[in-house]
Amino acid sequence: xxxxxxxxxxxxxxxxxxxxxxxxxxxxxxxxxxxxxxxxxxxxxxxxxxxxxxxxxxxxxxxxxxxxxxxxxxxxxxxxxxxxxxxxxxxxxxxxxxxxxxxxxxxxxxxxxxxxxxxxxxxxx
Numbered sequence: 052x053x054x055x056x057x058x059x060x061x062x063x064x065x066x067x068x069x070x071x072x073x074x075x076x077x078x079x080x081x082x083x084x085x086x087x088x089x090x091x092x093x094x095x096x097x098x099x100x101x102x103x104x105x106x107x108x109x110x111x112x113x114x115x116x117x118x119x120x121x122x123x124x125x126x127x128x129x130x131x132x133x134x135x136x137x138x139x140x141x142x143x144x145x146x147x148x149x150x151x152x153x154x155x156x157x158x159x160x161x162x163x164x165x166x167x168x169x170x171x172x173x174x175x176x
Contacts (some may be wrong), residue, residue: 064119064126067149071117071128074156080163086095088119089131094163113163117146117155128155 054074068084074124075082082092097113116131118141126149147154 064149067152068119070152071155074152075159078156078158078160089116090118091116092159093162094165096165097163113165114142115159115163117159118143119149125149 056057063139065084068088071090072084075090079096080092080094082090084090092115103167117128118131119126120129120143121127122145128146128149128151129143130146131143132139133143134140146158
């Protein structure tokens, strides 16, 4: 943690992260807080069928990580996108200020949305 992050002790940052987890879970997503000031989110509707071994191997599911980092003297949520190679560090992109829990949850839910996940399967005529 650098000097600009001292406004949040680890416990208070964790409380904000847990509030984000709760907001994400209310939107049907699964989320966990991780020690490197990150929240990992997944959409269970985007997971491959557990009875499909090929799907499990070929489809990574719908997952996203956001991290808490400093920006202009305040803490923000940042998207953590995969780098161009496996060895590359993640590429970070601003998401929203740390305390804007509902904004962060709504944007994450939009990225992990599965269109028509709740609609009935189409039937052949």
